[in-house]
Amino acid sequence: MSVVVDTMFPPDLVDRGGAGTPLLSVRGLVKYFGGKRGALFHKPAVRAVDGIDFDVIKGETLGIVGESGCGKSTTARLIMHIIAPDAGEILFDGEAVGSNELDLTAFRKQTQMIFQDSYASLNPRLTVEDTVAFGPRVHGLSRKAAVARAHDLLEQVGLDPVRFAGRYPHEISGGQRQRVNIARGLALEPRLLILDEAVSALDKSVEAQVLNLLLDLKDKFGLTYIFISHDLNVVRFMSDRVMVMYLGKVAEVGPSEAIFNRPGHPYTQALLASMPSMDPDHRTEEAPIAGDPPNPINPPSGCRFHTRCKMAATLCTHSEPALHPASSDHLVACHLANPDSGHPRLKPA
């Protein structure tokens, strides 16, 4: 169904790398914030993202979950090149972002981001119509064509252009504002949409509407999503694959069904067990883990989860586990997932 006004942009949006190439590949991504080295002062850095690798397959939704400070939002910002990484490589459809083959302008047209705060991410002095038309205008469309495109997109996200086109962000509700953000995100016909807690600020009854809308748009426009949220129910509903992060590292990544039904990492297990039970007769009786997540300024040595882990052994305090396949597409960064790690709780074969 091609409802969107066609012939907008040069055909650089075609699938260049082929179906087998991941849409996005992230290798060895590192970002530290702050930190000063001096003769007198030594201010340690916040290790927000500390060497992560992952792929986003074409057409899938990759969910990213984790607690505050785990680096999920920093990862999103690094992918968008809103902030520069300290190290690591980001490939989009097989091409390095920022290289001659794929400069930042071309990349950003293909990747868009939706933020949590629907109000802060809109310009308060632009009408809804101008907001959505802005990107296409910048990328060379005539005003008339850009406005026509904006109206079409507003229709697509369920906002009647006749009623909403002339309104300002403060004149519409939170759910409607987030729809405007989604319309703006789609205005440049991106292939990858990064949704960073995009529904977290919405009321539950409105959240369901926006999630349904996101599913519809994904089918209609053949989009790929990175869906970041702290709400495990929502991530489970939206995602094909899920990546669990803890203190700047990937703890576990795999198909949604495997992560939720057979979590391999003790952290994922604790996270799932922390969800309210929804059963008045069987309430949660014991907290799965004690304490708060440690400070990412000075993360624990070895496995970063060992300070809160019930399964931790001496090995975990000094040796950092690598991602090890629990099955072909399910990777777990825990010594218990690796039969050769020598973790004392592993049963001898």
Next chain:
Amino acid sequence: MTAAAPIVDVRGLTVEFRGGAKPVRAAAGVDLTLSKGETVALLGESGSGKSVTLRALMRLHPKSARVTGSVRVDGRDVLAMLASELTRYRGRVVSMVFQDPGLAFDPVYRVGDQIAEAVVRHEGTTMAEGRARALKLFERVRIPSAERRLDNYPHEMSGGMRQRAMIALALACRPKVLLADEPTTALDATVQIQVLLLLRELQRELGLAVIFVTHDIGVAVEVADRIAVMYCGRIVEMGSCAAVIRTPAHPYTQGLLASRAGHSDATARRLVAIPGAPPDLANLPPGCAFAPRCSLAADVCRRSVPDPIFLKPEHFARCLRIDAAQHHAPSAAVIAAQ
């Protein structure tokens, strides 16, 4: 039914804010009673009136707000209290835990001193005795190395620990009623469950009556004996936790439960969403406020606000189409099976 008089007795509570073009009626006739040692969750979305109701119990609204109705706590008329009586009432009879403990503590004083100060003010003890109480409370809410932590400033604590300290402060003068306004919303999942379990344990041991405001059904189920569902300033359904979750009677409650992502099988590729958005509180429809979004709404729903209809002695819903709603709730069975 307990023979004793309820500790909290709210009747016809209405809170109106003026200042805009039209007055905003944030709470419109809330009736709520609580027995000693009981936990009620006020469940609702933003603007449903849950926090406004809670704040009215502490008389925290600005003077410009018009608060009418009757609020009796522990036999006393809260709305008629003088300033000096209020000072004694707050903290000692009723105290409150807020969503953001980072804002509730004074950033330039040590946390332990802030708790001790509350004890000194209310009970006329010495500062040393106040500090001793603070230490006991810190141990009670299980803050690790409590003695050292008393000397922390709020910013030196993590979010979960600050919320524990907030709870310690709220309990400092042994109140009878604890009001909790989204106390775990800002916390991470693994910390949220710890704080919920702590609150439940304290409630049981100290025999507190707790009113717990939340927008999260799962959280309400973890802590509450009864759930009151609010919509546009009114309690639209109230009943025991199990009754509201398993046999929701109001179409709004049914919609909320059905629209939860992940409540049912993962194969369902769409959520059953409630259409539309809550109406403007300054411009409420004359009848049932949910009627514009309700698939069962009839003309009669748009004429007058429905009175509570009781399904069981302690389970009611303000819905005229309650019979139709009962047949219309396929989601309830799915949820009960979970």
